[in-house]
Amino acid sequence: MRGLYAITPTTLCLDPPRLLTAVASALRGGARVVQYRDKTHDHARRLASARALRTLCDRHRAKLIINDDVELVLEADAHGVHLGLDDMGLVEARSRLGPDRLIGITCQDSLARARAASEGGADYLAFGAFFPSRTKPDARQATRELLEQARVTTSLPLCAIGGITAQNCAPLIAAGADLIAAVEGVFAAADIEAAARAYARQFG
Ligand SMILES: Cc1ncc(COP(=O)(O)OP(=O)(O)O)c(N)n1
Numbered sequence: 001m002r003g004l005y006a007i008t009p010t011t012l013c014l015d016p017p018r019l020l021t022a023v024a025s026a027l028r029g030g031a032r033v034v035q036y037r038d039k040t041h042d043h044a045r046r047l048a049s050a051r052a053l054r055t056l057c058d059r060h061r062a063k064l065i066i067n068d069d070v071e072l073v074l075e076a077d078a079h080g081v082h083l084g085l086d087d088m089g090l091v092e093a094r095s096r097l098g099p100d101r102l103i104g105i106t107c108q109d110s111l112a113r114a115r116a117a118s119e120g121g122a123d124y125l126a127f128g129a130f131f132p133s134r135t136k137p138d139a140r141q142a143t144r145e146l147l148e149q150a151r152v153t154t155s156l157p158l159c160a161i162g163g164i165t166a167q168n169c170a171p172l173i174a175a176g177a178d179l180i181a182a183v184e185g186v187f188a189a190a191d192i193e194a195a196a197r198a199y200a201r202q203f204g
C-alpha cells in the first residue's frame, strides 16, 4: 500500500451520483486507496454507495476501505475497514472479517497504540493530525519526528492524515509515510483529478 489515500467527505456521500463521479476522478488522478467515510445512518444508501465504490475501485485496481463499520465491509464486500479509538476493537474486527480483509488503525500521536495495533494484526497504522484540519478541527496533533520513530519500529504501511495537501506532504513521505490520506485537499478541489495527481506525483 503506497500512494494517495482519498477519503470521502460526508456531505458528498449525501449525493451518490456526485460521490461516484468525484471518486472516479480521484482514481483517475492516481488514488490507490479510497475510504468511504459517511457519518450518516441511512443504511440503504450507504450499502448501495459502498457496493458501487467497490466496483469502481476494482476497475482502477485500488482498495476500498470503509470507515467505522465492520458489518458494511462484509455486506458490500469491501477490501477492509478503518477503526479509531471509539470504534470496534481490533480483535473483534479481525474475528468478524477474517484474515484477508484489511484493517487500518488510528494511532493519533501514540507509538504505544501503534505497537499494540501492530502486534494485534493491523494492516496499516494511521498517525495524525499533521496539520490543522477543517474536516476534523479537534484532532490531536502529531509530528514528523513521531512518524520517523514509527518507521524504525515497524514495517507495516504507515499512513499520515490531517490537513495534508500536495504541497505539504513531501516531508511526511520522506519521514516514512507510505500513504497520504486527505479529504479536503482532494474532494474540495475544483479539479479533483488534477488534485489527486498532484499528491500521486509526490510518490515519484
Ligand atoms: C486513514 C485514516 N486515519 C485516521 C482516521 C480517523 O479515524 P477515527 O479516529 O475513527 O475518526 P473518524 O474518521 O471515524 O471520525 C481515518 N478515518 N482514516
Ligand SMILES: Cc1nc(C(=O)O)sc1CCOP(=O)(O)O
Pocket: 106, 108, 127, 128, 129, 130, 132, 133, 134, 135, 136, 139, 140, 161, 162, 163, 164, 181, 182, 183, 184, 185
Ligand atoms: C478523519 C480524520 N482523522 C484525523 C486524525 O488525525 O485521526 S484528521 C482527519 C480529517 C482529515 O481530513 P483533511 O484531509 O480534510 O484534513
Ligand SMILES: [Mg+2]
Pocket: 067, 068, 082, 083, 084, 085, 086, 087
Ligand atoms: Mg472512526
